Amino acid sequence: MGKATLLENAYYKWLKEELIFSDIEDGYVSISSPFVDTNFDNINLYAKFLNEDNIEVSDFGYTIFNLEEAGVHLDKRSKVAWRIYNTALADFGITREGDSLLIRTSLDNFAIAKNRLIQAIMRINDISYLSKGNVKEAxxxxxxxxxxxxxxxxxxxxxxxxxxxxxxxxxxxxxxxxxxxxxxxxxxxxxxxxxxxxxxxxxxxxxxxxxxxxxxxxxxxxxxxxxxxxxxxxxxxxxxxxxxxxxxxxxxxxxxxxxxxx
Structure with a gap:
């Protein structure tokens, strides 16, 4: 077996073992990831079909809520935090509606969208760490x-x-x-x-x-x-x-x- 195949098999094994999909109420699917948030809870995403071909994936507002609970408020008064937050949204193509971070995508691009939202959440969670250390530069x-x-x-x-x-x-x-x-x-x-x-x-x-x-x-x-x-x-x-x-x-x-x- 070639090295490329070994890596590919390890990758698919990781996906199968670490991501848990569950049907919940109102037509949503809960996606539990192996990554943890600022409270050391697993980062969960929530997906819902908008129609036969399009999906919305959201964090249900937990990312912003956890930051605010930790005393971190995202506004322009904190220049570094505000820039990290907006850069994360732009880099990963994420939209904020209310306090929810979300991405809308086609079914074919669902895997890409899910990865983007998880990485955006992790980048935004860094703000809590930076704030504790009074960091002036990302x-x-x-x-x-x-x-x-x-x-x-x-x-x-x-x-x-x-x-x-x-x-x-x-x-x-x-x-x-x-x-x-x-x-x-x-x-x-x-x-x-x-x-x-x-x-x-x-x-x-x-x-x-x-x-x-x-x-x-x-x-x-x-x-x-x-x-x-x-x-x-x-x-x-x-x-x-x-x-x-x-x-x-x-x-x-x-x-x-x-x-x-x-």
Whole structure:
């Protein structure tokens, strides 16, 4: 069995085991994901057919509610939080109606829409973490400034369709002279298991069809904490050593051999 097939099989196994679909009232389907919110509860989505061919997927307002319960209010007075929130909506194509975050899509694009909404929710949940640390700049802004300073060519916010009909989102794509692209996913929350799972999931989904090295960059600059090796293990689970790598941003700043056009 080839490596691409092994990765593809692992990806489908993950999907089958970790996502739970249940019919609930008023025609909605509850989708329980393996990712947790700011209260360490599973992130749940709710899907409903609008007609035979179109679906609405929503968080039922839980993301905004949880932030407000934690004392985080999304308004223009907090410039960094407000920009992270609006950027997440724009990057992942999410609409806010009332307090609900939602996306409307065709049945064929349901898998893509579901992934987009989950990743938008996770990005918005980061605001709670940033607020606790009184952070003045988003982590991806730090990385982008670093790439510009180092004169590294890059493309931000890359979405790559996968063979199963879903898609994977990477924060940066760095082209290489050797033809092996570098796809970067970041985590502002250093030891967050959510992002580690998503990185692993996206590598397995993307690697069979993309000639790339995958790099997971962790924020050990804003909050100087040791990287938990369990997080590293989750991110790299089932991946070949030369396919993916985990690195703290402070180490990259000192000796950058990963985020380069080589």
């Amino acid at each position: 982590f991806n802004d730090l990385i982008e400034s670093f790439l510009i300073k180092e004169k590294v060519l890059y493309t931000p916010n890359v979405e790559i369709p996968n063979e199963n009909g879903a898609s994977s989102h990477f924060d940066f794509s760095i082209p290489s002279r050797t033809g092996v692209e570098r796809l970067i996913k970041t985590s502002a929350r250093l030891n967050d298991p959510n992002y580690a799972k998503v990185f692993n999931y996206d590598v397995k989904a993307t690697a069979p069809s993309r000639n790339a090295k995958f790099i997971y960059v962790l924020n050990n600059v804003t909050h100087k904490t040791t990287i938990n090796q369990n997080i590293v293990g989750t991110a790299l689970n089932g991946l070949k050593p030369n396919l993916a790598e985990v690195a703290g941003f402070s180490e990259i700043e000192k000796d950058n051999t990963l985020l380069v056009n080589s």
